């Protein structure tokens with residue numbers, strides 16, 4: 001008998017914790033611990049759905065730290081077919097899907113698998129807001145270990161970790177730089193296409209607006225700027241805020257009495273400009289469901305972003321000159337100087353006023369504008385602009401960069417130094433989107449580990 005088998009024989013027998021009264025009262029595991037156990041693979045990777053389908057988890061995906069399902073970017077094979085990608089929702093009880101409003105929440109449209117540990121006696125179907133039936137899996141709680149995993153990693157390192165780690169000094173950074181240049185050129189080409197179609201100013205205006213909407217409201221801002229072109233707003237400078245707020249659909253039509261005095265005054269002024277234009281524009285106004293507000297930080301609420309866009313239009317001459325000069329310090333200073341008497345002190349139209357003013361466009365947003373708009377535009381005219389971009393300091397690390405850093409480099413501490421620049425973060429995102437997001441094999445068939453060898 002091996003030492004391990006000997007030890008195992010000495011251990012007390014496993015007791016199934018299921019069947020001892022109520023599962024959750026006997027176990028007292030929290031939902032997050034159950035999710036961590038799922039993500040750690042403690043329930044296994046092969047299941048039978050409640051409808052009898054064979055389900056294989058090819059990839060557990062990543063923890064979703066934003067509003068929406070628990071896990072994003074998972075890959076699941078059903079009845080041996082090619083894996084499909086989507087989100088996974090894990091609830092202690094199947095009925096939580098309805099209780100928590102997932103059935104009517106468009107954020108849950110991406111769910112391909114609903115997992116739970118118990119269900120009521122009545123039949124329950126998991127349906128999305130568009131009435132799509134979602135595959136259900138009832139987990140076997142006896143598969144749980146004694147203790148929940150000690151930590152719940154955001155993602156797990158991939159097969160490329162070892163070859164990247166073994167590269168000679170500086171080579172991993174070279175790969176990130178190359179991917180960043182590729183991404184920059186693609187962004188430049190996209191803006192150039194918009195400029196061909198609508199002119200350079202419109203392309204700049206649309207690109208800046210899309211950056212204000214990143215990431216949940218990029219499309220809403222694109223629609224807004226397509227429906228309200230810059231050339232029209234420049235002719236209607238007195239009505240810029242009214243038109244932008246009216247067409248964005250953010251102006252309340254009734255119930256003004258519920259707002260505090262300063263909000264009523266603000267809305268009255270905006271309505272004065274919107275009222276004569278309303279019939280003309282109403283049909284193009286964005287529907288409330290077009291905007292994503294769940295999980296958005298208050299300072300980044302799309303209403304504040306629309307106010308920022310209005311200020312950008314008001315100062316369009318300066319914005320155009322900033323594009324020409326491409327001086328990051330001046331660009332930061334310009335956006336730091338944007339003010340709006342009402343929005344400096346409000347997160348939304350319904351929020352109480354703040355006691356201290358807050359920047360209309362924060363520093364990290366300006367860095368995103370440099371990386372996604374100003375530098376791509378500059379590189380169209382002058383490829384040497386890359387060197388300035390390469391030195392641009394990153395403002396912060398977002399969830400996707402963090403996830404990608406774990407998958408490729410095993411975590412942020414190791415990658416921290418390398419990811420101090422915006423360009424390298426963008427390079428990492430490019431690799432993540434090109435390889436990780438397209439991989440349905442849990443790294444097994446990904447070509448990136450082999451290709452790393454070419455950089456030696």
Ligand code: SF4
Pocket residue numbers: 157158159160161407408431435436439442443446447448449
């Ligand atoms: S999918 Fe490819 S690039 Fe992504 S972690 Fe796995 S091996 Fe690395």
